[in-house]
Amino acid sequence: MAHDLQVVVAIFVPLALACAIGWIIYGRRLAARGAAAGPAAKPAGNGAAARSESNASLPAAAAPSPVRELADAILSGQRRALSRGITLVESGHPRDRAAAAGLVQAVFADAGGAIRIGISGPPGVGKSTFAEAIGLHAIAQGKRVAVLAVDPSSTISGGSILGDKTRMERLGRSDSAYIRPSPSGGLHGGIARGVRESVTLCEAAGFDVVLIETMGVGQAELAVREVVDLVALLVQPGGGDNLQGIKRGIVEIADFVLVNKADGDLKRPADLSVGEYKRALRLMSPPSESWRPEVFACSAVEGTGIDHAWARIAAFDAATTKDGTRDSARARQAADAVWGYVNLALREALQEVRAEPQSPAAGWEAEVRAGRMAPAAAAITLLDMVRDGRSLSGTPK
Ligand SMILES: Nc1nc2c(ncn2[C@@H]2O[C@H](COP(=O)(O)OP(=O)(O)O)[C@@H](O)[C@H]2O)c(=O)[nH]1
Numbered sequence: 001m002a003h004d005l006q007v008v009v010a011i012f013v014p015l016a017l018a019c020a021i022g023w024i025i026y027g028r029r030l031a032a033r034g035a036a037a038g039p040a041a042k043p044a045g046n047g048a049a050a051r052s053e054s055n056a057s058l059p060a061a062a063a064p065s066p067v068r069e070l071a072d073a074i075l076s077g078q079r080r081a082l083s084r085g086i087t088l089v090e091s092g093h094p095r096d097r098a099a100a101a102g103l104v105q106a107v108f109a110d111a112g113g114a115i116r117i118g119i120s121g122p123p124g125v126g127k128s129t130f131a132e133a134i135g136l137h138a139i140a141q142g143k144r145v146a147v148l149a150v151d152p153s154s155t156i157s158g159g160s161i162l163g164d165k166t167r168m169e170r171l172g173r174s175d176s177a178y179i180r181p182s183p184s185g186g187l188h189g190g191i192a193r194g195v196r197e198s199v200t201l202c203e204a205a206g207f208d209v210v211l212i213e214t215m216g217v218g219q220a221e222l223a224v225r226e227v228v229d230l231v232a233l234l235v236q237p238g239g240g241d242n243l244q245g246i247k248r249g250i251v252e253i254a255d256f257v258l259v260n261k262a263d264g265d266l267k268r269p270a271d272l273s274v275g276e277y278k279r280a281l282r283l284m285s286p287p288s289e290s291w292r293p294e295v296f297a298c299s300a301v302e303g304t305g306i307d308h309a310w311a312r313i314a315a316f317d318a319a320t321t322k323d324g325t326r327d328s329a330r331a332r333q334a335a336d337a338v339w340g341y342v343n344l345a346l347r348e349a350l351q352e353v354r355a356e357p358q359s360p361a362a363g364w365e366a367e368v369r370a371g372r373m374a375p376a377a378a379a380i381t382l383l384d385m386v387r388d389g390r391s392l393s394g395t396p397k
């Protein structure tokens with residue numbers, strides 16, 4: 001039937017249901033764990049606060065749901081299940097939203113254990129090559145590495161971009177690696193839609209390093225900051241003191257600026273660029289209170305500087321974990337994300353209402369378009385209607 005204000009409210013019912021299902025499933029697992037192996041001895045992750053004693057007494061769910069089965073398969077480290085899970089959280093379709101939220105909630109207490117690294121920088125700078133090099137290095141140190149990359153060749157206009165290495169063949173052959181190229185069609189600010197959830201699923205599947213390669217274009221790059229612990233910005237070597245057209249804002253969110261391609265003829269220009277970026281960064285405020293951004297050169301192709309990069313990333317992780325800034329940043333990111341989802345769901349619900357020609361919402365918009373009403377006044381009128389619970393739909397029930 002027609003949409004009215006209840007559409008807005010109805011959006012939250014599936015979400016709330018999903019959370020409830022997650023709690024129930026979680027409680028069941030806790031109870032099972034408690035019976036089998038005593039108290040769980042996992043390191044604190046996402047679910048540190050959620051792991052309260054009282055959950056163990058939650059009622060058991062009747063039958064294993066498809067979402068529960070998928071969650072269990074992910075938790076047992078099955079790659080195909082992880083891929084299916086990521087497809088679900090990337091879907092963006094309102095129909096999949098409750099299942100996606102339920103899945104993430106079902107594995108949430110087992111996530112949080114990875115170091116989350118954003119790899120940013122313009123197209124062609126070597127992000128994928130670097131991700132592969134540092135991924136292989138981390139694996140050699142005994143880590144399991146997941147890479148979430150936006151595949152730029154999947155854009156309609158893009159075609160293949162500068163010998164793009166999204167597939168990362170060498171890394172892909174390792175049993176300790178998981179590579180997920182996401183189509184850039186579903187982009188949500190330079191990173192794949194649902195990437196926060198994908199990180200959670202990768203962590204639940206047991207990966208201890210999650211690399212997120214961004215698409216590398218424009219201000220959208222800033223979005224990656226919201227889902228990672230640290231950002232490594234890759235830049236090209238080159239003279240000139242204009243930071244080579246890199247947007248200042250993007251340099252400002254970087255914990256590391258890596259001048260890549262420091263090999264062959266580019267070695268010397270790379271070293272000069274390191275000095276320039278160091279000088280530039282001194283004038284900017286660092287993204288984290290407990291870490292001064294570092295600049296150094298590397299060659300992802302030759303592998304030079306990769307061990308140093310990994311050592312410094314490990315130092316960043318150790319410092320920010322110890323002083324609590326990593327967890328407080330994660331807490332803030334998570335809280336902000338709640339409002340991001342609420343904004344999105346509300347906007348979608350209101351768009352639906354707006355699409356109905358008979359609705360007062362559409363009427364107010366027409367008034368604005370005709371120049372009879374100021375946009376701010378129309379917005380307040382609509383928000384008042386929402387607050388008062390009045391129908392925004394034109395078709396009475
Ligand atoms: N000389 C040199 N070329 C590199 C290096 N890293 C990447 N490349 C090349 O730069 C091109 C783009 O690399 P890619 O990793 O796909 O860049 P992305 O678009 O930032 O992911 C490829 O042809 C790479 O072989 C490097 O350290 N040195």
Ligand SMILES: [Mg+2]
Nearest residue numbers: 127128165166
């Ligand atoms: Mg790439």
